[in-house]
Structures are given as structure tokens and as C-alpha cells.
Amino acid sequence: MAGYAKEPTVVSKPGFNAAEDGVALRTAMKGLGTDEQAIIDILTARSNSQRQEIAKFFTQEYGRNIIEDLKSELGGKFEDVILALMTPPVDFMAKQLHKAMSGIGTEEEALVEILCSRDNREVGEIVEAYEELYNRPLAEHLCSETSGDFRRLLTLIVTNCVKQGVRNAQTEVHPERARETAEMLYNAGEGKLGTDEEIFNKILAHECFGQLRLIFEAYKEVSGRTIEQALRDEVSGELKDAMLAIVECVQSPPTFFAKKLRKAMEGAGTDDQTLIRIIVSRSEIDLGNIKRDYERLYDKTLESSVKNETSGDYKRALVALIGGP
Template structure:
């Protein structure tokens, strides 16, 4: 149903040719930004990593360091992101969201709540390797309350990985959710966390259908009525990713660009991290929801120059 990328492996890929062309684009006075964009936005991540390996082994240079020395700003962020393994890039984004004063809860929610168990396991392992500290430990020191409990459950890999659906259990769980929220005075947040963090996405989809039967309201309506703040945002992220990951990420892109100023970090992260997964689907959902193409929205926004060129090249 979903899973249409915008970036696919280049046919007739020639690592030597690409690496030598990239080196030439950065050598001497001036930089050929167009050549850098042309090569790196039209290769898969696996192919880019092969180019980086060629730089290291044959040119005795570090591709990312060379790029950083030649580029700057948001344009540099996009290009460097493309040259990192996807799990390393997301771990660096998680770390950035938690370092210094304050925490970017929205980034933690987007990355952690949208991933399946296998992806979470990979992130947990990669994070500790990169930063020599367990992801759960750092996340717990930066968040609190219901949000911390929910994210901890997800990061410890409690979600059922069977993808099987139990209709009878789904009805019982819908009743349980109703009884913990709309069906009582006050809310039992722990029930929402337990069910939404433990059940696989197929089971959750069935639970949400049953909930509508039990309550007359959608699960989103119920959550918005009963809860608030970052905990609500996290539960809604799970619900939206269960129903349609492309619609969820389309919304993240829209929010990153609407109004004054652009949340470039989110814009770059979503486009780069989804380009080989479902960015084509995200484009379609963006146009369906907002009645504008993603490309036109970026073109009319505050992005400019090589940065805009790189983003549009990834979107295709």
C-alpha cells in the first residue's frame, strides 16, 4: 500500500567516476555545488557510502569532512545527512534534540513513535555505539511524566512484532481504552501508554475501528478530549502512523514550513530519511491534505539557493 521512494539506486553506478567527479567539484578555488547535488541526490544511501569508502581508501580523504569544508548552512546539513547511514543520522538527530538546555520533544516523538520494533532495536544499538550511553537512559534524563513512560516502553522493545490481529482482544482493548478515558471522570493515562506501546500496528488499527463502534468517536477525538501536551502529541503520532505513515510525515513537513520561519531541521530530516522509503507517498498525501504540491510549497517558502535545489532534487 505504501513504500514508494523518490530516490532509488542509480543504474550503471560507477563508484570511481562519481568519487573522482565529486573530488573535482570540491578541488581548487570555488565549488561546483550543482555537480555535488546532481551526484548525491541521485544515488541511494548504499551507493553514497561506497563513494565515501572510495574517498577514504583511494583518495585518502574523508568525504564528509571535505563536504563540510566546502559547504555551509542548511545546504551542508542536507548533503552531509545524505552521506550518513540512516540509523546514524537519526541517532545524531536524537542526540541533538536532547543536548544542551531544553529538549526538542517533537523530534523525539517523531523518530521514536513512528518506528517499528526492528527499527527501534537498530536505533538503540547505534545510539550506544555512537555516544557511549544508552538511549533510554539519556531520554529518561531529558523527559518526564507520561511522555517518558511511553517512550521508555517503546525503546525497550515491548511492541508485539507478530503483526497478527486478534479481533476479540481488540474489542476488549477498545472497551478498556473507553473505560480509561471518555467513559470515566478523569483519565487513566497508563492504559493508553500500555496498549499503544505494546500492540502491533495491525492490532492497533483493529482496536481503533472497534473504538469507533464502542464510543461513536474516533480515537483521535477521544485523545484530544482527554489529554494534552507532549503526551497527547506522542499518542497521536502513533495513531497517525498506524493509519497512514505518509499522512503523518506530510503533516510534519507542512508544520515545518507554515507561518513565519522554517523548521529546517525537521524539513531536512523528513525528506532525507523518507526519500528511500515512502517520499513519493508523502508527496501524494501532502497534495491531498493541503491542496498544494510539496515541491511548490518548498519553492514558495523561505528556502533558497542550493539548499532548495537539493531538497527539490530529492523530492523529484
């Protein structure tokens, strides 16, 4: 991934005690009414691994499944946030991919956001989790739900990660190869009539993020234009969105996610699924960086935007994860 100091907004709680939290959560859900604020206070201020320990304690101590208890006590978008927090991160992403491909139509944007923004190791873990949860290879499901060059790019990313681990760790960069690869991209697009999407797919899916950063810099020297300008001219539709997502994440994942959050909240209605997915999944990675980029890009805080778009316990839970007042 791009070399930046990651700032999570949720970290492990010092002096954590799973039994203490488990008892407090049981109390919050027992009897008449539910103490939603207690649930928010505990679960938004613990790391995912700590939440898994609380779930284990719940089963051992009460013989109950905390997820089932939470489902029976909560509802709506607030329930969605809390259940997302209680799910191990790779399982949560695998479930989000499955959801994006289930039912009528496919949510291509969700597929792009999840698969094009992550490095080899992260995609590999999601692929494994997917097969374990659904007893079906992710690549096979993607093939049945997408088409054309877009399908080829996504399945290349997924199969590369599993089979050969082609997108190696970002330390394996080869500056001497960057210009040569940039020339290949130029010759496959701007340098000829028509576009050879296969070359673009191969390079963007195979090379690690560190190497891609060097290639994109070299591309400017070769072409006199940025790779984004070239992609906007040379490819279209979902394939263009996927390739631009890779480019943005190579350059700055926080900027990519800040723009995604903005898009989820602008216009009529809110894309709550995307809002929840990004805030929950990035809270332990770089939500602090995303907040800063959001403010820089839109001249308003992420907290204020979320507060305008949400309400009640749902709002309180998201704001707690963002680290707002």
C-alpha cells in the same frame, strides 16, 4: 506499518560506479571554488548504500574522509542536507535524537516524530545505533530529558523494542483481541472519571501497528467516537501529541509526515531541521506518497512550498530529493 504501497523518490542508480562518482566528487571539490551542482546531481540520485560505497572509495583512493572534505567546501543548510545524505539512515536518526536532547531545553516534537512513527524493528535499530554512537542507552537519556507520562510512553516504546521486541511484526495480529483491548481503552478514559494514562501508554507502546489499527476500528464500535476524539478529550500536552502521532502513523504515515512538513514551513520562519530530516529520511521510503498527500491536503505541491521557503543550493538539493523539476 500501515499497509500501503511505498513510493520512494530516491532509488539505487542502475549501473552505479562508486569510482566514477568518487572521481567526479573529488573534481567538484578540488581547486578554486566548488561545483555544488555536481555534488547535488550525484548525491541526490544515489541510494544511501551507494553513497557509503562512494565514501569508501574516497578513503581508499585518496586517503581522505569525504565527510570532512564536504564540510570544508560547503556551508549552511546546504551542508546539512548533504551531510544527512552521507550518514547511514539509523545513525542519522540517532544523531537527530541526540541533538533534540542536547543543550538547553528538549525538542519534544522531534522525539515524537522519530520514535512514535516507526515500528519495532526500526526503533530497535535506532536504539542500537544510539548506544554505539554515544555510549549511553537512549532510554536513560530520554529519562533525564523528559518527564511524567510522556517520559513513560517514550521509554516504554524504546525499552519494549530492545528487551522483548514487544511490537512484533505487523503480521502478528489478533482480531479476536481487538475489541477487548478497545474496551480497556474506553474504560481507562471516556468510560470513567479521570483518565488512566498508564493503560493508554501500555497499549499504544506494546501493540504492533497492525494490531493497533484493529483496536482503533473496534474503539469506534465500543465508544461511537474515534480514538483521536477520545485522546483529545482525555490527555493533554506532549503526551497527547505523542499518542496522536502513533494513531496517525498507524493509519497513514504519509499523511502524518505531510502534516509535519506543512507545520515546518508555515508561519514566520522555517523549521529547517525538520524539513531536512523528513525529506532526507523518507526519500528512500515513501516521499512519493507524502508528496501526494501533501497536495491533497493543502492544494499545492510539496515542491512549490519548499521552493517558497528555501533558496540557493539548499533549495536545489531538497527539490532534487523530492523529485521536482
